[in-house]
Amino acid sequence: MANEVIGVIGGSGLYEMEGMTDVAQVTVDTPFGRPSDEYVTGTLDGVRMVFLPRHGKGHRFTPSEVNYRANIYGMKKLGVTRIISVSAVGSLREEIVPGHIVIPDQFIDRTRGFRKDTFFGNGVVGHVQFADPVCGELSGLLHAAAVEVGAVVHRGGCYVCMEGPAFSTRAESHLYRSFGASVIGMTNLTEAKLAREAEICYGVIALSTDYDCWHDAHADVSVEAIIAIIKSNVASAKKIIRQAVSRVAAGRACACGEALKYAIISDTSVIPVETRENLELIMGKYL
Ligand SMILES: CSC[C@H]1O[C@H](OP(=O)(O)O)[C@H](O)[C@@H]1O
């Protein structure tokens, strides 16, 4: 585990990670602007960790305002090779009861282009594979950890990533159900894309907090109800992280660490100097 650093991005209701030792607050500068907050570095059961609250402490950024590029860049700069996202999601399936955990393995993009969701552009073009958008190895660990701590967990499932910040209309909620999707949220797809481009493994612990607004026998989603469920389940999410982190092996057997190897199509001899400098950390070895 010597060189492995695990990042945790905390979503709604998870603004800090207790239990770490050697804790430090780190401000990270990036070519893409400011991350959501200071990163908190430390050690959890002997494993080096970096924590970042996605919406900032005090929940200051909407899902569209979060600077996902800066957040992922900062993780890379701090040496993170695997990111665990903890997120609140609405359930689109009867069997995913509020309080259950889902480890999603697919996404549907319903964002509207307001977010910067790629490091490419400004003279360098690349296309990463994204057929399997989360790291299978890390997701397997998260699933096993959830089982071990006694959570009710669903392995796999499709996460619809909507723009927000308003929740869905009832017609949209039924539409997503007709797609066969499992859960809905507003953040994870954007992060997963950038993590892939940064060659960082990405896995999600999604906490089902509500039945969105499709279910006749349950109240429509509200922030109040979401927060209540998060409060009673956040301890379980933290246990899952701790359990998963203790099982992470040194070295990665997955392909996430080479995601850019065959992705860049630009003639690297014509990449502008500033672009090259900004992307040195992310893809310098390929340019
Ligand atoms: C507070 S309800 C909606 C909010 O919760 C989820 O956030 P996160 O993914 O950061 O846990 C959802 O995506 C919305 O941003």
Ligand SMILES: Nc1ncnc2[nH]cnc12
């Ligand atoms: N129903 C819902 N829609 C979108 N994001 C959510 N996060 C938690 N519940 C949600």
